[in-house]
Amino acid sequence: MTARIDARFAKARAEGRAALVTYVMAGDPDPETALAVIRALPAAGADIIEVGLPFTDPMADGPAIQASGLRALKAGQDTAGTIDLVRRFRDGDAHTPIILMGYFNPIYQYGVERFLADAKAAGVDGLIVVDLPPEEDAELCLPALEAGLAFIRLATPTTDDKRLPAVLANTAGFVYYVSITGITGAATPDFGKVASAVERIKRHTDLPVVVGFGVKTGAHAAAIAQGADGVVVGTALVSALERSLVDGAAGPGTVEAVTGLVGELAAGVRSVAKG
Template sequence: MSGRIDARFKALKEEGRAGLVTFLCAGDPDIPTFETILAGLPQAGADLIEIGMPFSDPMADGPAIQAGNLRALKNGISVARTLEIVRRFRAADPATPIILMGYYNPIHHYGRHGFLDDAKEAGVDGLIIVDLPPEEDEELCLPALERGLNFIRLATPTTDAKRLPAVLANTSGFLYYVSLTGITGVKSAAAGEVGEAVARLRASTDLPIAVGFGIREPEQAAAIARHADAAVVGSALVSELASCLDEEGRPQPGLVEAVLGKVQALAQGVRGARRK
């Protein structure tokens, strides 16, 4: 399979650097503000964009992203509206890869085949569905691959040599290494441990390896970028956004600039990292 994700990682390899993957919840804090941020992410330095599909019970996410989910749901976001946002983004940006991250319940409610068809048509490139294990590949993974959508799987510090082949079997685009056990945004990753883990994973796959969880500052992003093919930052961006809301959850002046400024700083960290 070849698409925008493969093309972007190929370009990054040719540049001799790692990429920055940014995560925000679709529709957070409201749909117009989110779309403004989304449109500015590539210029700010996001190489790939991960969009969370808000769900009322995001069990793998920490407090910051849980709050982002709830804000977005309160403001009327849905799977259908998320796909509309991607469609509008794609009309203006034909190149930046878009990955939807979420849980299976909203997709099942939407209708899995209809969702995959509509996601492909909207310009989505890949999916990360955290609560569908490899044993359930026939449910969504294989139909997604048939439509040319990358299905991106998570590996963790507890993914042992016996489990890894199942994780890798139908994974495409890249492998997402979760550098910490537990939920997002509550601890920081140790670069040395990440380096060892990435080396182990590289022995089993040729896929690019993106590392996320616990990356908050440019220095941390740079440390990860020395080992991995991309650094993924989510909770830090959602927290930056939340810090620019008033007591009613409404965006204050400067919110968009603050979030994109954080992305720019992280991107500079990643781009300045010397690869191991």
């Protein structure tokens, strides 16, 4: 089920480094440009790609990702279109894991069974659904595992040792540690605290632990890569894309704006040798 994800972490480990996980929004600023961006990510240094499912009310996201989702929706992106985007990416790349990340309602309206079947067929490897804590596992997590898709859970600074086992129970692929209490793209985390939190989570699981929220530069990525198995960058890439737009539409440098930053982040991750 998690073959592509496992292989990627194994490859990074073999290369003595952490993995770089990049997030971009499906359909931002338009479906074709988003596909071009996603296709360019692996060569730029991304090991795993998170594709955002646009939603009108992303309660855990900051203004950058919120605006990104609204641009995508305005450009006509919907859940079916996002699954199609993955299918087209997968045609040219059999190895880079694709994780869909978003909120439950669009999936719920698409129909859970149908969504899982279509996503699996398109080559999706896993799901991150922000508003489904373990308490709501019956909604999507358990059906996803049954359908052969990893359900990747967020652990946060408020997830204490008592709660961690519940959070990790049905998690597959990797664990996503949210470095701050807050929304995406807000504060820069305290790297020391993050390192000890990663250590704490690793005491409870053998899964790779990746860290995201607030990682903006190659130096941040390097700092996180010291302890974590992977570094997630989202808002910084979405913001770079936004800055490249001309009158709200894709500009001549849109793809390069994203890949350029991914290159810097990949260099940051690769600057830290891991045993």
